[in-house]
Amino acid sequence: MHKEYLSDNDSNSTKLSSRGVSIYYLGSAVFVIGIGLIIFGTALVMLFQLHYESEPQQILYTIVSIATGITLILIGINLMIRQTKKGYAIVAASTISSALAIFLFATNYLNNWYYPLVGYIFGLYVIGFLALLGNSFANVIIWLIGNRPDVILKEGVKPRLYTDEEIQRDIDEATKKSIETAVAELQFELEDFPDDLVVAKSAPDTPGNIIRIRDDIDEVLNLKQTMTHGTTEKWGSLGIDKASMQLASTISKEEKKMGFFARLREKSAKKKEAKRLQQAKKKKEMEKKKLKLIEERRKKMEAIKKEQELRNRKIETAAKKKLELKKAQREAIIKERELKKRQIEAAAKQRAELIQAKREAEIKERKAREKAIARAKHQKLEAKKALKEAKLKKKKMSKKNKK
Amino acid sequence: MEGDVEMAKGLDIGTMNIICAVKDQEDIVFTQQRNAFMDLDSSDLTKTMLDTSKVLYIEKDGGISLLGEDAFKFATIFEKQARRPMTHGIISPKEKEAIPVMKLIVERVLGKPHGQNEVLYISTPADPIDTDMNVLYHKKTMEALTKGLKYDTHVIDEGLAVIYSELSDYNFTGIGISVGAGLTNVTLAYLATPLMSFSIARGGDWIDEQAAKSTGMPREHITAAKEKISKLNKEVKMGSVEGALTVYYDALITYVIKNLDRKLAEITPPNVAFPVAIAGGSAEPEGFFEMFEKKLKDAKLRVELSKIKHVKDPILSVARGCLIAARTQEEKRSFELKQQKEQQLPKVQKTKSKK
Numbered sequence: 027m028h029k030e031y032l033s034d035n036d037s038n039s040t041k042l043s044s045r046g047v048s049i050y051y052l053g054s055a056v057f058v059i060g061i062g063l064i065i066f067g068t069a070l071v072m073l074f075q076l077h078y079e080s081e082p083q084q085i086l087y088t089i090v091s092i093a094t095g096i097t098l099i100l101i102g103i104n105l106m107i108r109q110t111k112k113g114y115a116i117v118a119a120s121t122i123s124s125a126l127a128i129f130l131f132a133t134n135y136l137n138n139w140y141y142p143l144v145g146y147i148f149g150l151y152v153i154g155f156l157a158l159l160g161n162s163f164a165n166v167i168i169w170l171i172g173n174r175p176d177v178i179l180k181e182g183v184k185p186r187l188y189t190d191e192e193i194q195r196d197i198d199e200a201t202k203k204s205i206e207t208a209v210a211e212l213q214f215e216l217e218d219f220p221d222d223l224v225v226a227k228s229a230p231d232t233p234g235n236i237i238r239i240r241d242d243i244d245e246v247l248n249l250k251q252t253m254t255h256g257t258t259e260k261w262g263s264l265g266i267d268k269a270s271m272q273l274a275s276t277i278s279k280e281e282k283k284m285g286f287f288a289r290l291r292e293k294s295a296k297k298k299e300a301k302r303l304q305q306a307k308k309k310k311e312m313e314k315k316k317l318k319l320i321e322e323r324r325k326k327m328e329a330i331k332k333e334q335e336l337r338n339r340k341i342e343t344a345a346k347k348k349l350e351l352k353k354a355q356r357e358a359i360i361k362e363r364e365l366k367k368r369q370i371e372a373a374a375k376q377r378a379e380l381i382q383a384k385r386e387a388e389i390k391e392r393k394a395r396e397k398a399i400a401r402a403k404h405q406k407l408e409a410k411k412a413l414k415e416a417k418l419k420k421k422k423m424s425k426k427n428k429k
Numbered sequence: 430m431e432g433d434v435e436m437a438k439g440l441d442i443g444t445m446n447i448i449c450a451v452k453d454q455e456d457i458v459f460t461q462q463r464n465a466f467m468d469l470d471s472s473d474l475t476k477t478m479l480d481t482s483k484v485l486y487i488e489k490d491g492g493i494s495l496l497g498e499d500a501f502k503f504a505t506i507f508e509k510q511a512r513r514p515m516t517h518g519i520i521s522p523k524e525k526e527a528i529p530v531m532k533l534i535v536e537r538v539l540g541k542p543h544g545q546n547e548v549l550y551i552s553t554p555a556d557p558i559d560t561d562m563n564v565l566y567h568k569k570t571m572e573a574l575t576k577g578l579k580y581d582t583h584v585i586d587e588g589l590a591v592i593y594s595e596l597s598d599y600n601f602t603g604i605g606i607s608v609g610a611g612l613t614n615v616t617l618a619y620l621a622t623p624l625m626s627f628s629i630a631r632g633g634d635w636i637d638e639q640a641a642k643s644t645g646m647p648r649e650h651i652t653a654a655k656e657k658i659s660k661l662n663k664e665v666k667m668g669s670v671e672g673a674l675t676v677y678y679d680a681l682i683t684y685v686i687k688n689l690d691r692k693l694a695e696i697t698p699p700n701v702a703f704p705v706a707i708a709g710g711s712a713e714p715e716g717f718f719e720m721f722e723k724k725l726k727d728a729k730l731r732v733e734l735s736k737i738k739h740v741k742d743p744i745l746s747v748a749r750g751c752l753i754a755a756r757t758q759e760e761k762r763s764f765e766l767k768q769q770k771e772q773q774l775p776k777v778q779k780t781k782s783k784k
Contacts, residue, residue, distance in 0.1 A: 238453075238456050239459070241456065246760065249593060
């Protein structure tokens, strides 16, 4: 319940939680209710004139109201005091214990009001009561100790000792500051040029190497925004104050001059004017709302348009991809066909060449054969001729011999 | 054109460059000039030559001092060392002519104010943590110098200017690092409010110095090579400038990150993830950002890092941040003036009515 009031850093020495204002008020309210109940209980004692033989109902009401009152007072005090997490846990536990004791008393009184139950219930209540009392006392003591400056330092934390480097740094900083002050106070008097120094008569036309770069330097706006981020302009309020003061003085002057009826008229006119202004304001607001709506619609439309464009683009790209894929497939098929065609053609060509070669070989063979036959025939004829000649020679020789 | 230029300017006063940023309609115009000068012997011939080539110079004690970019160029040509009015991010105590030279350069870069008390934000370094140096005197001098030009001068930390320029998307929360020539400035800000600002006395000049020592080349050559370097790479030719530069860039980044972590231990930053923006003239070489990003990720800092932002124009970032601050201030001021006028109006009416 009180988590928001609890400190995250529970490990510190005091272990006290930071608290909100509301819990203090809650504690006060509970405390006041407790006091009210005790007063009520006391009133009942007086009213019923309570004694040993009083009616059980009277005793019950009186005791319940006084016991609840005491518990509530202690809870209220605890809530008003700074608590640790453990403290809140104790308060919760003891409240439950006391409430349980009161409930058990209310349910068991008279009919079951025998020992040892009486002892248990009384014990439960006393535990709750003592825990609440002890917790409030302990926390008050812790708070008192925590506020003493000599005990704020943690145990074991030694006072800080400065190193030589830190001391040197401090000295350097002090020297730097002193130089800064001295330099800031310096007033330089700049002479034109020393008398013995003469600038050339014909200096170059350009003061140096000139570089021109296209640049809008948008950074200026960004820098301005970064530097003035979150600052308030005082002008507005001041201006308004002055304007309202002037207006007030003008009005008061006019009021003094005007009579009673004139003032009444003025008032009604003012009211009318105020009404008119209000209506105009409303109208303006309506227009603003309309414009806002239109703007929102426009933005939505733009978003839809963009989405559609995106979708269309996606579809287009998908279609393109498909087309490209088909084209690629077609090209691949064509290529394949061409390759096959080329292969077939090459095979046919090869075959034709083979046939041609065969034919040529056959022709060559035939021709050779024919040549051989012709040569043989020729040789035969020549042989025959030679035989004939030989025979003729023989005949001639024989004829000669005969002669 | 003058009429179109809006009030408020940003000025980055760096050891190597002085850059002015001004808004012109939809553009930002940056005017950049080298913060350097170089002495030459004076003669009529030299003067005529310089006049014809329109070189900015001053005459003093029978000598000539070239100013700005030309001083740097001539130094590289003559293999001399250009003198610098500023060293380690502040006015050089060794240079007597530092203030008049800087005044002249600033005057030329900044130009005249467009109106009475034009808002000007100038960048200044934060106090270095690794050297006994105070930047307050420099701050005050620069403030006085620009105030003398009739500007309403305000001062801003370099690191914060980087945050203003680069971390707008993160509500100006994050770590701004400006790697300049003289110093490396670091600022941690939360919602545009600086929580920690410090600088480190190492920057581009330190890299040049170390690389010059290692390679035996003049510093000017190293500086020129650094500005022309294509990429910081670990695969380089033996004895090359690139190799030395890569090594010392690596060392600088490590040093910056270590110091950042050390400083973070001294504060209790809000429990948010911080983005990091790295800018500055010495953050220009390609590969620098990647190197920094890798080192930052490996370092495991005490704060959570959300993003490491790659700055587009690191050299212009601080001037841009100053301009943003100046324009914000200008708008704030005009708003306050408007308010004052509106507040004064009833008073005037009252006195009139009394009369």
